[in-house]
Amino acid sequence: MGRKIAIVLFNLGGPDSDKTVRPFLKNLFRDPAIIGAPLPVRWFLARLISTTRAPSVIKNYAMMDAGGGSPLLPETEKQAEALTTSLQKALPDDQVRCFIGMRYWHPFTEEAAEQVKAWGADEVILLPLYPQFSTTTTGSSLTAWSRAYKGPAKTICCYPFAEGLISAHVDRIMQAHKAAGEPDNVRLLLSAHGLPEKIVKDGDPYQWQCETMGEMVAARVPADWEVVPCYQSRVGPLKWIGPPTEEEIEKAAKDGKNILIAPIAFVSEHIETLVELGEEYRLVAEEHGAASYTRVEALGVHEEFISMLRDEVLASLKSDQTIRSCANSRLCPSDWKNCPHKQPHPKVGQRVNPSSKELA
Numbered sequence: 001m002g003r004k005i006a007i008v009l010f011n012l013g014g015p016d017s018d019k020t021v022r023p024f025l026k027n028l029f030r031d032p033a034i035i036g037a038p039l040p041v042r043w044f045l046a047r048l049i050s051t052t053r054a055p056s057v058i059k060n061y062a063m064m065d066a067g068g069g070s071p072l073l074p075e076t077e078k079q080a081e082a083l084t085t086s087l088q089k090a091l092p093d094d095q096v097r098c099f100i101g102m103r104y105w106h107p108f109t110e111e112a113a114e115q116v117k118a119w120g121a122d123e124v125i126l127l128p129l130y131p132q133f134s135t136t137t138t139g140s141s142l143t144a145w146s147r148a149y150k151g152p153a154k155t156i157c158c159y160p161f162a163e164g165l166i167s168a169h170v171d172r173i174m175q176a177h178k179a180a181g182e183p184d185n186v187r188l189l190l191s192a193h194g195l196p197e198k199i200v201k202d203g204d205p206y207q208w209q210c211e212t213m214g215e216m217v218a219a220r221v222p223a224d225w226e227v228v229p230c231y232q233s234r235v236g237p238l239k240w241i242g243p244p245t246e247e248e249i250e251k252a253a254k255d256g257k258n259i260l261i262a263p264i265a266f267v268s269e270h271i272e273t274l275v276e277l278g279e280e281y282r283l284v285a286e287e288h289g290a291a292s293y294t295r296v297e298a299l300g301v302h303e304e305f306i307s308m309l310r311d312e313v314l315a316s317l318k319s320d321q322t323i324r325s326c327a328n329s330r331l332c333p334s335d336w337k338n339c340p341h342k343q344p345h346p347k348v349g350q351r352v353n354p355s356s357k358e359l360a
Contacts, residue, residue, distance in 0.1 A: 002094035006121035007087070007313060008112050008153075009080055010128040010141040013102025014070025014270055018058045020105065025050035025057065027104040033140035049236075060275045073107075075268040075300060076100050076129065079309075082301045086310040097121075103141050113148035124153035125316050127309065129267050131165055132213070133158035133325075134206035135338050136195060142340075154316045155323045157340050158331060160209040161216060164308025168299050170220045173262050176296040180258070183292055187226040187257035190214045191245045191277060192265035194231035196238040205336035207241050210265060217264065226257070229264075232281075233272055249281050253288035262296035267305065269298045 015024040029035055030046035037045060061068055080098035087096040097119065101112030116124060126145060128138040138157060145153070159165055173188065192210045200207045211229050218227035232245040245261075252259045261281065263273045278295045285293035299305040316324045323340055325331040330341035 002091070003122040004095045004120060005087075005091065005097070005123045005125070005317070006116045006119060007080075007083065007096065007098045007125050007127055008116065008145070009076060009083075009098055009100050010109065010126065010130070010138065010145075011072065011076055011100070011102055011268070012137070012270075013105035013108075014072040015061065015105055016067075016069040016073070018061065018068035020069065021058050021061060022050050022054040024105045025053055031104070031140055033136045033143070053235075057271075060271055063279060064271070064274050070105075070270050071274070072268055072270040073100070073102070075270070075298075076102075078301050079129070079268065079306070082306045083309050083313075086306055087313060090310060090314060101141065101145065103137075103144065109141055109144040110148040113145060116149065117151075121151075123317060124149075124151065125313050126153050126155040127313065128156070128158070130265070131158065131162075131267065132160045132192070132206050132209040132265055133332075133339065134195065134199075135204050136199060136206075139338070139340070152322075154319070154321070155340075156312050156316055156325070157323050158209065158325050159308065159312055160213045161331070162308050162312065164304040164311070165299075166213070166216050166220070168302040168305040168308070169217055169262065169264060171304065172296050172299065172302065173217070173221060173260060176260060176262075176294050180260070180292060180294040183258035184224070185256065185258055185291065186222070186224075187228060187252040187255070187259055188218075188221060189245065189248050189252065189259060189261040190217060190227065190229045190264045191232050191261055192229070192263075193233050193272065194240045194242075194244070196236075197241050198238065200241055203335070203337035203339075205332040205339045208332065208336055213264060217262075228252075232276055245277075246281060246284055249284050249290070249293075250288050253285050253290035253293075256289075256291055258292045258294075259285055259290050260294050260296060263298055267299045269300065273298050 015021045026046050029049045035042050084098050099112040099115050100107050101109035130137040214229040228248055230243050230245040230248040231241050234240045266273050282293050332339035
């Protein structure tokens, strides 16, 4: 028998019942990657935020058909099964197994590490289900993994411009447009989870990756559509990157647009897609008289998306690099110093912000 290859899928995680909403939120907000305050302050804030937000969050989870919890884990399990099947076909002489490591609720990253150790993997590939790199998501998961697992592993740090990701998003968008009756006068909102502005100013490449990816998507939808990137899920008093999704929905509605809204930083259905985009923002659109409002589904097990993940894993297995992006090198311009790749700054005059055509 050949190698035992472990693929570790990272994601945020979510509570599995209404009783675990508060501890899930507490785990989230006490992460130093989320709140950078000193430990005692961070723990106090995590307890305060989790206590005050839990009642409203419990109501939102109750709106989904998931027993009062998040559908994220079962959605990720479907992706793991599809990816395992695809990889096993490509690697018939090897054993391939996907492990799920959630950051803030079971199965935790640490649990996945224990399972990988017990299985005795020969090769370990870390595959975040966050297409864009951020210190608050992939960076946090990698930190947790490095504490829990001391063996060698290769990391796929991001894949925001991978062909399969872009084409899968465009396919989902066009499917939604068709299902809505193919309206004209469309404004397509590409909504990603927001970040505090300070994190981006400190060198996090997330916003640049989201918006460059958005340009690539915009180049493949009908030319008469207006395409606008925006950011959702703001929490707390800090200034966040924008424009805010809610404000862009209000503008589009007042402009008489048919609104399509697509989650470009979420690959699985969960509270931000099903409730925030699907229910709360729909009410905003209707309140301001939108011609129509259509939510685009998350990628889930879209064939092109799963094939892209498979190809990234196969390329990582062949590479001698420990950190891989979809370009197999540093992906981000040097301004974004928190990109995990180490590469000298470009020479004077060298262009560092490639166009959509160059990245496609």
